Amino acid sequence: MEYRGYDISVKGDSIFVNGVRDFDPTHTFDCGQCFRWTREEDGSYTGVVGGRVANISCKGAVTEIKNSNLKDFKNIWFDYLDLGRDYSEIKLNISRDDTMRKAVAFGCGIRLLQQDMWETLISFIISANNRIPMIKKVVAAISETYGEEIRYEGRSWFSFPGPERLSVCSLENLELCKAGFRCKYILETAKLVASGKFDLQSLKTLDREEARRLLVQLPGVGYKVADCTLLFSGTRPDVFPTDVWVKRVMEGLYFKREASFKEIWQYAQDYFGEYAGYAQQYLFYYARENKIGA
DNA sequence: TTGCAGGGGTCAA
């Protein structure tokens, strides 16, 4: 059958999506935007999204989603994998110089996932002054402790707990998940969201600066975490999360001198415009994998 | 083996 430009077929518990361009699971799941996907020996990735476990792999233009069905594909995976967006146009748009052309070629299979806003927010609160393997461990520990168990192919997976669940756990228990000084931020943020004092979904309808201004009022959230939350939840494609890596890369490749975070943010807005977030992700992946700025 | 610096930031002074 055909669905929104893709040729879909179903075999057993697998969905085969034919016609997917600009997608490589390694680029997408290992570029630092998500922390819940595990690489399997065959190069496929298994992860948990919205209480569903799936295994995703790619052969040419055919993407296979195991442990899925047509309904889940339409309701979850199509949007999650950002399949409604034309990446060729984005790549063309942001390939404004040699550096960006190299970065885009290097991470050609990156797609920006439309992740759950709540999980993204907490994940990036954990990311503060932290490294990716550690962030993954902490997110996994929180899920195992407070989430729902899901069995798949003899293994246990766990959904990420909602704000209601996290808001009622004790700080002492949460600290067992090894988030360190970030635990109190997680707990306080959970309470604000669970009580309705902070409405995450409303961010989708606000303009960019208003959404950022609100997010940084949450404990443990500064502009970097706010921008990651907005970008990786598919809310705003035009933010440019600027961490020390991106800062060093921008200084080295564009400014040729030291520059402030604010300066870099403004430059990215002017230079990359509406797709600044995509540019950031290609640049970051390129820089990290090639140790540029290390 | 032990010790120490520092990490994809944020907060408070």
Added chain:
DNA sequence: TTGACCCCTGCA
């Protein structure tokens, strides 16, 4: 503008 911060890893 600057240091502290949990926890873990890498490297003397």
